[in-house]
């Protein structure tokens with residue numbers, strides 16, 4: 001199983017020089033299980049993934065949505081393979097939504113907010129509403145999911161393939177004094193945990209000059225470390241970076257986490273993790 005990160009920001013893209021190393025695109029992750037392709041979320045990072053896939057036509061993929069807040073769907077209309085006949089996509093999202101995923105994406109691509117409607121997408125697209133307890137099977141993998149703690153709901157996914165496992169868990173808020181047992185169960189002994197590390201403790205709690213963000217649906221890097229330790233995961237990826245965190249700040253966050261959990265790494269655009277090796281991927285800052 002090979003994972004590549006195309007968008008690692010949360011909330012809104014941050015396209016300026018100070019964030020250029022980590023990258024400013026919002027969430028999108030590509031997962032290869034043998035010859036099968038899974039994409040999680042279509043934040044603005046999916047645009048660049050689409051460009052790379054244009055060289056690999058025809059494309060057949062499953063797109064799993066954690067949820068449908070803007071930063072996780074905004075790149076969808078700019079994912080060029082959707083416009084190419086012969087490509088096939090199966091799209092999955094939660095029934096925790098008040099509106100089915102097909103309807104959400106149609107509403108996103110409609111006036112007055114967007115000029116092109118989903119009618120012009122030439123690829124074959126099937127929509128699937130899923131819920132915890134469901135299992136998605138590929139030839140080389142299986143996917144399970146659980147609910148996270150987030151306004152309007154969101155899903156964490158566990159992908160298992162060829163004896164390896166990864167858990168994608170954003171956006172989620174931690175409980176004050178106990179682990180989220182749903183998530184802990186899903187993440188148990190995963191080879192890779194990708195976790196919502198949007199805030200520092202000060203930013204979350206509103207201390208040292210920050211205003212509090214309790215109840216906003218996001219977690220902290222140190223809660224990610226705690227979860228990684230408790231669940232005995234092998235590697236922790238700090239993900240969904242706050243748009244105000246520049247490269248230097250993210251370097252300091254990665255260093256802080258490594259003191260507590262050595263196999264921590266801050267996600268950046270272009271990061272590739274090969275789960276068939278036990279080696280740590282290269283940090284942006286090494």
Ligand SMILES: [Zn+2]
Pocket residue numbers: 010011069071072171240
């Ligand atoms: Zn988000």
Ligand SMILES: [Zn+2]
Pocket residue numbers: 067069150154171217
């Ligand atoms: Zn969200």
